[in-house]
Each structure stands twice: as C-alpha cells, then as structure tokens.
Amino acid sequence: MNIVILVKLVPDLVEELTVDTSGIALDTAWLRLIINEFDDHAIEQGILLKERGGGQVTVVAADIEGVDDVLFTAAAKGADRLIKVKADFTGVNNHALARAFTTVIKELQPDLVLTGVQANNDLDGSLGPLLAGCLEMPYVGYLSGVSLAEGKTKVRKEYPGGLIAEMDVTLPAVLGIQAAEQPPRYVAVSKVRQVMKTSTIEERTVSGLDMTGGPTLARMFQTEAGQRATMITGSPDEVAAKLVGIFKELGVL
Amino acid sequence: MTANGAVEQSFYDQVLEATPNGERLRLCLQCGDCSGICPFGYLMIHPPSRMIANLRADRFEKVLDTDTVWMCVSCYACTAVCPVQIPLTPGLMARTKEELILAGNVPAELQSALENSQRYGNPLGESPRKRADWATGIVPEVKILGKIKKKVDVLWFVGDYPSYHPRVQSITKALTKVLNALGVDFGILGPEESSDGDSQRLAGERGLFEMLAEKNGAVFSKYEFNEIITTDPHAYNAIKNEYPGLEISYPIRHYTEFLADRLDQLKPLLKHALKAKVTYHDPCYLGRANEIYDQPRAILQAIPGLELLEMSHNHKNSLCCGGGGGGMWLDGFQWEKAHVRLSEWRIAEALATGAEILAVACPYESPRFEDAAKTVQGAGQLKVRDIAELLVEAMGN
Numbered sequence: 197m198n199i200v201i202l203v204k205l206v207p208d209l210v211e212e213l214t215v216d217t218s219g220i221a222l223d224t225a226w227l228r229l230i231i232n233e234f235d236d237h238a239i240e241q242g243i244l245l246k247e248r249g250g251g252q253v254t255v256v257a258a259d260i261e262g263v264d265d266v267l268f269t270a271a272a273k274g275a276d277r278l279i280k281v282k283a284d285f286t287g288v289n290n291h292a293l294a295r296a297f298t299t300v301i302k303e304l305q306p307d308l309v310l311t312g313v314q315a316n317n318d319l320d321g322s323l324g325p326l327l328a329g330c331l332e333m334p335y336v337g338y339l340s341g342v343s344l345a346e347g348k349t350k351v352r353k354e355y356p357g358g359l360i361a362e363m364d365v366t367l368p369a370v371l372g373i374q375a376a377e378q379p380p381r382y383v384a385v386s387k388v389r390q391v392m393k394t395s396t397i398e399e400r401t402v403s404g405l406d407m408t409g410g411p412t413l414a415r416m417f418q419t420e421a422g423q424r425a426t427m428i429t430g431s432p433d434e435v436a437a438k439l440v441g442i443f444k445e446l447g448v449l
Numbered sequence: 450m451t452a453n454g455a456v457e458q459s460f461y462d463q464v465l466e467a468t469p470n471g472e473r474l475r476l477c478l479q480c481g482d483c484s485g486i487c488p489f490g491y492l493m494i495h496p497p498s499r500m501i502a503n504l505r506a507d508r509f510e511k512v513l514d515t516d517t518v519w520m521c522v523s524c525y526a527c528t529a530v531c532p533v534q535i536p537l538t539p540g541l542m543a544r545t546k547e548e549l550i551l552a553g554n555v556p557a558e559l560q561s562a563l564e565n566s567q568r569y570g571n572p573l574g575e576s577p578r579k580r581a582d583w584a585t586g587i588v589p590e591v592k593i594l595g596k597i598k599k600k601v602d603v604l605w606f607v608g609d610y611p612s613y614h615p616r617v618q619s620i621t622k623a624l625t626k627v628l629n630a631l632g633v634d635f636g637i638l639g640p641e642e643s644s645d646g647d648s649q650r651l652a653g654e655r656g657l658f659e660m661l662a663e664k665n666g667a668v669f670s671k672y673e674f675n676e677i678i679t680t681d682p683h684a685y686n687a688i689k690n691e692y693p694g695l696e697i698s699y700p701i702r703h704y705t706e707f708l709a710d711r712l713d714q715l716k717p718l719l720k721h722a723l724k725a726k727v728t729y730h731d732p733c734y735l736g737r738a739n740e741i742y743d744q745p746r747a748i749l750q751a752i753p754g755l756e757l758l759e760m761s762h763n764h765k766n767s768l769c770c771g772g773g774g775g776g777m778w779l780d781g782f783q784w785e786k787a788h789v790r791l792s793e794w795r796i797a798e799a800l801a802t803g804a805e806i807l808a809v810a811c812p813y814e815s816p817r818f819e820d821a822a823k824t825v826q827g828a829g830q831l832k833v834r835d836i837a838e839l840l841v842e843a844m845g846n
Contacts (some may be wrong), residue, residue, distance in 0.1 A: 210569065210576050226578065230568070381553050382560040385567060386656030 197251030197344060200306040201242045201275070202297055202327065203235035205260055206317045213418075220413040221287065231266045234312025240376035241342055242310050243274040249344050252276045254304055256297060258285055264397060265388075272383040272391040283402040289410030290318055294326035296402040301331060303400075306368055308349070313337045313372035320410045324372035336365055337372030460548070461504055468540040476533040477501045483527035483537055488769055488794075489520035492786050497527050497537050500545065518545045519556055519782055522791065523651040523774020525737035529765055538738075538774070539651065546653025546775070562778035563654050566661065570643035571609045572778060581639035583611075583618040587625055592636035600673035601636035603628075606665075606688065606701070608681030609644050610812035616819065617812045624680060624704060624837040630718055630844060631711055635678075641668045645679075647687035647734075652775025659695060662687070666697035677701040680837075682734035682811045683773070689739070703735055705810050705836060709744035712751055719843040722754030727839070728804035729757065730795060730818070731767035732811035745810050748836055752843045758802040760795075768795050772813030792821035796828050806832045808839060 207213060207222060208230035216223040242253045254277035255270040257263050267278040281300055301309060309331070314322045328335035340360075341352035349365045354374055365371070421427045426442075428435050443449040465471045477498070484496030495503060495512045503509050512518070527537045535541075549555065555563070565574035584591035592601060605628070611621040628635055643664045650658035665688075669677075677699050679685050688701045708715060729749060735741045742764050749757050762768045769776075771791030776783065784790065796818060799807040807818055815833050822828040834842075 210574065211578065212576075379557060379560075382550065382555045382563060384547075384550050384654060384656050385660050387551065389656060389660075 197245065197249060198305060198307045199242045199245060199251055199253045200301055200304050200309045201235070201238050201253065201255045201270075202301070202309065202311040202323065203239065203255060203257045203266060203270075204232045204293070204312070204315050204317075204323065205229040205257065205262055205266065206232045206315050209316065215416045215418070220416050222416070229260065229262045232312045232315040234314055234373060236312075236380045237376040238310040238312050238373040239270050239273065239275070240378065240380040241339075241373050242308075243381075244377055245308075245342060245344060246274060251307075254279060254306075256281065256300060256304075258283070258288075258293065258296075259399070260285055267397055268392050268395060269383060269388055271395045272388045273381060278395060278397045279400060280397055281400050281402055283405055285405070287407070288405060289320045289407055290323045290326055291320055291409035292405040292407045294323060294330050295406050297327060298330040299402065300400045301327070308342075308367060309333070309370040310342075310373055311370065313339070313374045319413075322372065324370050328370035331368075331370065333368050333370050334366060335370045335372065336363065338374045339371055340373075340375045341377050342371060342373075460509060464504065464541050464544045467544045468536050470534065470536050471540045473533060473535045474501065474504075474541065477505075477535060478533060480532060482530045482532065483535075486526045486530045487521075488524065488526065488771075488791050489522070489783070489787060492520055493517040497541065500541060501535075504541075512545065513548055513552065513554075516549070516554060516556070517786070518542065518549065519559070519775070519779055520786060521546070521774055522769050522771050522776035523648075524733045524769035526733075526769070529737045542774070543651050543653055543655070546651075547655055548653075550653045556779055556782040558781055559652060559775050559778045562775075563649060563652070563657060566644050566646070566649050566654075567657055570661065570664065571613060572644060572649070573609060573613050575613045577643075578640050580607075580612045580642055581637060583613075583621050584625070584637070584639075587622065589629065591625060593639035594636045594672045594674075595639065595641055597636065602634040602675050603636075603707075604669070604672065604674040604677045605635045605637050606645070606677050606679040606681075606684050607637055607642060608679060608684045608812055610816075611680045612642070614812070614816060616816045620812065620815060620835040620837050621680060623835065623841040626844070627708065627715075627837055627840050631708075631714055636672075636674070638668055638672075643668075645681065645684035645687040647683040647691065648773060648775060648777065650687070650691065651773065652778070658687075658691070662692050662695050662697060666692065666695065669697065669699055675700075678704050678707045680704055680812055682732045682739070683813075686734045686738050703739075703741060703744075703810070705735070705745040705748060706741060708840075709747050712747060715748075715840070716751050719752055719840070721843050721845040723752050723839060723843050724754040725806050726756045726758055726802070726804045727806045727808050728760050728799050728802045729763075729808045729810075730760070730770070730799070730814060731764060732809070732814065733767070733769050733773050735810060736767050737765055745808075745836055749808055749839070752839060755839070755843075758804050760798040760802055762798060768798065770795060770811070770814045770817045772811075772817055777813055790817075790821055790824075792817040793825050796821045796825045796831065800825070800828055800831060805830070806834050806839070808834055808836055810836050 208228040214223040259280040484490045490496040562572040646658035646661035818833040
C-alpha cells in the first residue's frame with residue numbers, strides 16, 4: 197500500500213491575526229504557521245494504516261517556513277518519505293495548490309491519498325476534492341476511520357445529526373480525514389532530533405502556479421458587531437454590573 | 450522494552466547513568482521507605498522500591514506495562530528519605546517516564562502540555578509574544594532586556610505560570626513592587642524567555658528540556674547581568690542544578706533567598722502590621738530538592754504582627770502540592786486514580802494549625818491550593834498568599 201499524505205501549514209490562531217495594509221490579506225509579519233490540525237489526523241491515520249497492514253507513507257507539503265519541523269516530526273512518527281514542493285506560494289489558493297501537488301503526487305503513484313478534511317484558511321473550498329478532481333480519483337471526506345482488508349477499503353464517514361456511514365472505496369482514491377482513529381501521537385523531542393540527523397527531505401519544484409478558480413478578495417476584516425448587537429467591554433466586575441443593568445431594564449431580573 | 454535480558458540490562462545501565470550518583474541504585478536495601486513516604490505510593494502497582502526490585506530481576510517490562518508511574522509528582526520525598534541516598538526522583542522515576550513517552554504511553558493532558566512547551570515555549574499554550582503582557586502599564590516600566598540593550602544588576606527569570614496564569618500574575622506584579630521598593634536594578638527577558646523545562650524533564654521529556662535549556666542559554670548569553678533571580682523554584686532548580694550540565698552556568702537565587710539577604714533594607718518598609726496566623730508550605734523544589742527552608746520563614750517573620758505556625762509536615766517532610774514532575778498537567782489522570790488531590794490534604798493540614806493564611810513561594814501553589822480550599826470542608830475562609838503578596842500588604846500598597 198502506497199500512502200501519500202498531503203499536509204498544509206496554516207495560520208496559528210494562538211497569535212492574533214491582523215489584516216495588512218492591502219486590506220485583503222493577513223499581515224505576515226507576526227504570522228506563525230502550524231500544521232493544519234486535520235492534516236495531523238491524516239498523518240496519524242496513515243501511520244496507523246501502515247502499522248496495521250504495512251506499506252509506505254510519504255508526506256508532502258509546500259516549502260514554507262516551518263515545513264522541515266512538520267516533516268521531520270512526521271518521520272519520527274513513522275513516515276518513510278518526506279517531500280517538500282518549492283514554488284512561489286505568495287497569495288496561493290487551494291485551486292493552485294491542488295494543481296501544484298498533482299504533478300508531484302502522480303509521480304508517486306499512490307494507492308491512497310490522505311489529507312485533512314478542511315483547514316482554517318480554505319477560502320476556495322477544501323483541498324481534498326480539488327486534488328481528487330485534478331488526479332481524476334474518487335473523493336470521500338469527513339472520515340473518522342479507514343480500514344484495509346481483503347483488497348477492499350472501508351471508510352467511516354460522519355454525517356450531520358450523528359449519522360455514520362460505512363462505505364467501500366475503490367482505490368486509488370483521495371480521502372479527507374476528519375479524525376484519525378486515535379488522537380495524533382506524541383513524539384519525543386529526542387526522537388525528532390535523531391530523525392533530523394538521519395532523514396532527508398526530497399525537493400520538487402513547480403513553476404508558475406495557476407491560480408484560476410480561486411476567490412477574488414474584496415475585503416478582509418475582523419468580525420464586526422452586527423447593528424443589533426451590543427458589545428459589553430470592561431473588567432469582569434464592570435461587565436457583570438452592566439449585564440445586571442440590562443437584565444433589569446428588560447425586566448428579566 | 451521486551452523481556453530480552455540484554456535490553457533490560459542496558460535500561461538498568463541507563464538508569465544508573467541517568468543522573469549524578471545514579472549508581473547508588475545498586476545500594477538499594479529494599480527497605481521500602483520510598484514507597485511508604487510516596488504520597489501516591491499506595492496507588493502505584495509498582496512503587497519505587499518495587500520498581501528497583503523488578504529492575505534487578507530483569508522484569509522491568511512489568512513496570513512499563515502499567516501507567517502508575519504517572520502518579521509520581523517528583524516531590525523528592527522518596528529521594529530525601531532514602532537511607533542510601535539513591536537519587537530516585539531525577540533518576541529512576543524520570544527515566545521510567547521517559548521510556549513510557551518514547552513508547553507513546555503519554556496521558557493526553559500531559560501530551561498537550563509537552564506539545565505546547567515545544568511549540569510556544571510554555572506549557573499553557575500561550576503566545577510567546579505575550580509573555581511580558583503582565584507588565585503592561587506598570588510604573589516604572591519593567592525593563593525588557595531585548596529593548597533596553599543595557600546591563601542590569603539582576604535578571605529576573607519570571608517563569609511560565611508567573612508570566613501567564615491570571616492568579617499568579619498578581620504575585621508577579623507584587624514582586625515587581627517589592628523589587629522596585631528596594632531599588633533593585635532588574636530586567637526581564639519577556640518574549641525571549643522560554644519555559645525552564647524542569648517539570649517537563651521530570652515528566653520524562655529530557656529532549657524537550659534540553660531544547661528549552663539551550664534556547665534560554667542562548668538568550669542569557671546575549672545580555673549582561675550579574676545574577677539571575679527567579680519566582681519559580683522549578684526554574685531555580687533547573688538553572689542551578691541542571692543547566693550547568695549543558696554548559697549554561699549562571700549564579701541564580703530564588704527570590705526568597707534574594708530578599709532574605711536584604712532583610713535589613715526590607716524591614717523598615719514593612720510598616721503595616723499583618724495581624725494574622727500564617728502557616729508556610731515548603732515547595733518541594735525550594736525545600737527538599739535545594740534545602741532552602743530558613744529564608745522564606747525569615748521573611749515571613751519580619752512582617753510585623755504575623756504569627757508563623759508550622760503544619761505537621763514541614764521542612765524536609767513537607768507534603769507536595771501535587772504540581773511537580775508533570776502533576777500540573779495530570780490532574781484528570783491522577784483524579785481518576787486517586788479521587789483525591791494532594792493539595793486537598795495540604796489544605797486540611799493548614800486548617801488544622803488554626804492559620805488564617807497559607808503562605809506559599811512557588812507559582813504552582815496559589816491556583817492549586819485555592820482550588821483545593823474550595824472543596825475542603827471548612828477551608829472557605831483560608832487565604833492563600835504568596836510571600837511577595839504578603840510583603841506588599843505589609844508595605845501598605
């Protein structure tokens with residue numbers, strides 16, 4: 197089983213996000229990137245599949261700041277091959293990413309492509325279906341379990357309202373992972389440091405990203421209070437006092 | 450770890466080499482004192498003495514198949530009581546936890562604290578950029594060394610919880626007032642400070658500890674100062690006893706040591722009597738691990754009107770608050786096993802003295818003890834105050 201996992205680095209929400217002077221993009225001066233949480237689950241699911249049934253796991257990511265750490269951590273968890281894709285990723289959208297990764301992934305001839313079902317910077321749809329379209333493979337998303345047995349691939353797909361479907365998938369396919377069967381594992385820093393000395397990250401270059409199909413941004417802004425909403429500010433005591441006042445005014449208290 | 454004898458032997462050797470005087474493990478008498486004094490020993494399938502017996506019998510996989518070593522709060526009680534001075538806490542216990550971490554057997558709460566420490570340089574998962582936010586608005590402005598680019602007399606290593614935890618921030622601000630009142634020329638590292646890493650080390654993440662220590666070491670070397678003081682006994686322990694092994698050597702004192710040396714200067718500032726019965730909790734990493742017992746008490750006794758009472762467990766025999774060695778990040782796990790918190794036992798002891806105030810000197814303690822006081826019957830009126838806060842109160846600020 198040849199498993200390819202595609203991961204994205206996304207803005208870390210621990211840092212406050214600010215919009216730059218163009219008004220249509222995030223200010224990158226203080227932006228820190230972190231592995232997309234769902235992609236971390238995709239890595240865990242891929243490693244679990246390998247541990248259960250053998251195979252090779254390749255992790256692919258765009259070459260942006262912090263990518264080496266993400267890839268080496270994946271290797272410390274059990275990934276066999278690491279690839280970073282070099283390109284000018286300024287202002288990139290998911291349509292362009294899907295096209296850029298298609299060439300690289302085709303070359304790897306995967307049986308299974310795993311990626312996170314969504315990411316916090318998906319402005320033009322999630323990456324999985326776009327990639328499946330480019331690769332001409334089937335796609336199933338919102339998965340919380342994948343098993344491979346007797347040549348069949350069974351996936352567990354979550355629907356709203358607590359419904360779960362189990363379905364067979366014909367390979368090769370692209371799967372959008374919502375949650376791995378177990379939380380992403382911890383890997384000791386010493387193990388990652390060891391892997392950094394012994395693993396190599398392969399590079400592929402893609403020139404001229406095709407952004408067609410992506411969104412045209414008119415304005416990017418922090419959430420604004422609606423006209424009918426009153427934002428209460430101040431210390432906890434002040435806020436509590438104002439709330440009591442409002443409740444009294446409304447006759448609730 | 451397998452039942453393979455050769456592997457067992459190498460683990461035995463690793464434990465012996467894991468820490469200075471580790472070879473003393475060979476001297477174990479199997480007296481069982483360590484298991485008896487361990488506050489959670491009664492819940493461990495393999496308490497320390499039995500771990501040693503299994504290690505010697507080449508059956509350590511029995512220990513590694515269980516998760517009860519995560520009940521260890523690295524309180525040094527076993528190490529302090531051992532008649533042949535085996536460094537159990539930093540040696541066997543930490544090394545066993547490391548083995549569990551390498552095998553992926555990490556309780557989820559601990560995992561997120563370790564991941565946060567790795568990514569953000571603090572176990573709380575807060576933005577490193579906000580590490581000095583507690584100092585916003587303080588007059589005179591707290592100097593951040595990266596900004597002022599001038600030598601200071603004292604570098605204050607603030608620590609994780611004093612920087613970020615809302616309850617502990619008030620203690621940090623209190624100490625700022627004390628230092629300013631004494632005219633101390635101090636500065637902080639702010640966003641450049643990382644977790645000292647000591648609790649992560651004792652929770653078995655040696656590699657993470659080294660990474661954090663190297664970061665702090667690199668920052669220390671950028672600036673000029675005469676000595677380091679710290680609010681956190683864990684930071685004190687790390688910088689004093691562990692960093693030198695990584696060739697990061699700086700003189701460091703806990704703030705209680707620093708202030709005890711300035712008592713003559715401090716006493717005239719303590720103008721307001723604090724008529725209260727106070728009992729003092731010895732933090733494990735100030736007391737047992739570093740034998741600092743007298744200085745915090747000397748400061749408390751310098752406060753006019755204050756009556757100092759001792760709990761039944763005091764000095765070397767003090768009871769842990771439960772926060773050390775990863776305990777801060779294992780509350781749920783330990784509650785499931787124990788259905789009691791060590792901090793609750795301690796609050797009950799403090800109440801028994803008749804004290805109105807429980808004085809502390811470690812940033813883990815105020816939130817832990819205040820939480821415990823809410824659940825221990827009759828403890829509703831017991832106040833938990835850091836020594837720095839009591840000083841500010843006595844200064845009339």
